[in-house]
Amino acid sequence: MQKNRERLSFIFVLGIFAVLILDLSLFSFQIDLTSTGMYTISPVSKKIVAEAKADIYLTYYLSKKLKTYEPVTQTISDFVQEYASATGGRIKVRIVDPQAAGEVNDMERLGIQGIPLQVSDQSQVTQAIVYSGIELSYMDKHVVLPLVSQPETIEYDLTSKLDQLINNRSVTIGLLIGDPSRSLDRDYRLIQKQLSSLGTFKSLPLDQPIPSSVNVLIVAGNKAMDDNTAYFIDQYVMNGGKVLFAMDSVAVDISANNPPFALTKNPGLALLPAYGVSEDTALVLDAYNNIVQFNSPDGGGILKRYPEWPQILSQNTNKTNPVTSHFSGLSLLWPSPLEEISKPGIKEAVLVSTSDKSWLMKGHFTIDPDEAYMSARDPGVVMKNYPVVLALSGRFSSAYTAKTVPKAEQGTGAAPFQSLSPDNRMIVVGGSTWLTDLMRISQNGTANAQFAEAAVSWLAQDDSLLQIKTRTYRDRSLTKLQDDATRNAAAFWLTFVNIVLIPLIILIVGIVRYLRRRSRELKN
Numbered sequence: 001m002q003k004n005r006e007r008l009s010f011i012f013v014l015g016i017f018a019v020l021i022l023d024l025s026l027f028s029f030q031i032d033l034t035s036t037g038m039y040t041i042s043p044v045s046k047k048i049v050a051e052a053k054a055d056i057y058l059t060y061y062l063s064k065k066l067k068t069y070e071p072v073t074q075t076i077s078d079f080v081q082e083y084a085s086a087t088g089g090r091i092k093v094r095i096v097d098p099q100a101a102g103e104v105n106d107m108e109r110l111g112i113q114g115i116p117l118q119v120s121d122q123s124q125v126t127q128a129i130v131y132s133g134i135e136l137s138y139m140d141k142h143v144v145l146p147l148v149s150q151p152e153t154i155e156y157d158l159t160s161k162l163d164q165l166i167n168n169r170s171v172t173i174g175l176l177i178g179d180p181s182r183s184l185d186r187d188y189r190l191i192q193k194q195l196s197s198l199g200t201f202k203s204l205p206l207d208q209p210i211p212s213s214v215n216v217l218i219v220a221g222n223k224a225m226d227d228n229t230a231y232f233i234d235q236y237v238m239n240g241g242k243v244l245f246a247m248d249s250v251a252v253d254i255s256a257n258n259p260p261f262a263l264t265k266n267p268g269l270a271l272l273p274a275y276g277v278s279e280d281t282a283l284v285l286d287a288y289n290n291i292v293q294f295n296s297p298d299g300g301g302i303l304k305r306y307p308e309w310p311q312i313l314s315q316n317t318n319k320t321n322p323v324t325s326h327f328s329g330l331s332l333l334w335p336s337p338l339e340e341i342s343k344p345g346i347k348e349a350v351l352v353s354t355s356d357k358s359w360l361m362k363g364h365f366t367i368d369p370d371e372a373y374m375s376a377r378d379p380g381v382v383m384k385n386y387p388v389v390l391a392l393s394g395r396f397s398s399a400y401t402a403k404t405v406p407k408a409e410q411g412t413g414a415a416p417f418q419s420l421s422p423d424n425r426m427i428v429v430g431g432s433t434w435l436t437d438l439m440r441i442s443q444n445g446t447a448n449a450q451f452a453e454a455a456v457s458w459l460a461q462d463d464s465l466l467q468i469k470t471r472t473y474r475d476r477s478l479t480k481l482q483d484d485a486t487r488n489a490a491a492f493w494l495t496f497v498n499i500v501l502i503p504l505i506i507l508i509v510g511i512v513r514y515l516r517r518r519s520r521e522l523k524n
Contacts, residue, residue, distance in 0.1 A: 178223060194453050219243060219245050271399045288313060
């Protein structure tokens, strides 16, 4: 027995020495333990790089000082090397410290963003400018990732940029603001910032046709939309344009301090039934909602739950569609319910619904939080899930006929009328306020902008490329705890585990050890 133990110990020591002697850097071995495969190079990345007809040069400008203070940059550096290796060696990688290489002056020319960093050196603190950015060069073209700081998104960032370089793909996103009380600079800064990473983002006028160069159109509201604007949108769809509709059936304008009102006979809303969806003239209220600050009688502020701003639960999203398969959260502000209308050749999918504790406010509309809660007691109220986001795909029929085309778009010089689209897709959201900067004060923060980005990406790009983008998304809200039963159950089990179960396990282990020790003593 003793000899066997000595032999095993000797073998174990030899094994340790063998590991120390071997240079493990000769081997490329990696295990991705993340639940979403965050650090595993996806097939679509390999496919896009394989389409390159020449070598791709990737230069990661990484300051040594930043590498010391931000270890995550080492993770990015390792991933870049792995990315190049996994994509067949077509990518040639250089990792350069701009300061050491004397290339600091080139950073501004390239568009690499400098980062101020406080550096502690013995007894003094100084401020240095450091860099973490990537330049991609292919043939005579190059693009830049000006600031690289998140390992979670680095594969998508690289692959989407390489797709632009290799396949000459670029995305132009047009924003059509249909509410006269809103403007791009004042109300859509967060959306503009988020979507600018996908390509060119610009605002479009209501009184002109949608340019064919626009890959995805966002229709943000419809209060000011006339028949001409609606026709421009319809013909954009008929010619293959992709649209994210954010439409209001009830107009809410808190800046004017007016009560909400129904948008009847609205040309924008009249488009939707032709495509396979209708929007009810109602507001959806939900017991799962946001906390919003309201003015109090004493002139201060008071925080209240606001059922007219539902928080979407992850279990009420479509897990098979790339837009919502990795849900990051969504708060809808004064949403309206949607209903599918069966159309030949059109596939419809509900992407997002409110909770089963939702109800509708019809007729008498108010934005007062107390009156909103009271509306749940109105006669005929039905508590159930209400669809608020739909995805549609197929060949859409026009909402117009040759005889109903607006007069301004008839005659010489007008574009020919199209009655049927090619294979196309669109997303419809009941309500438009969720796109505005009001999202900042919701509990989901800027998750609405992430949702918009996922929707636009799905409309504009390959689904597999979008899967890379959204696989790291997580809904980090505590929305489920708004339910009293769920919150009480969570509190009970938390208390039980910490105060009862853990001490009980320790006590049992102690008793067992005591009894075993006593048994050995009695035998001896």
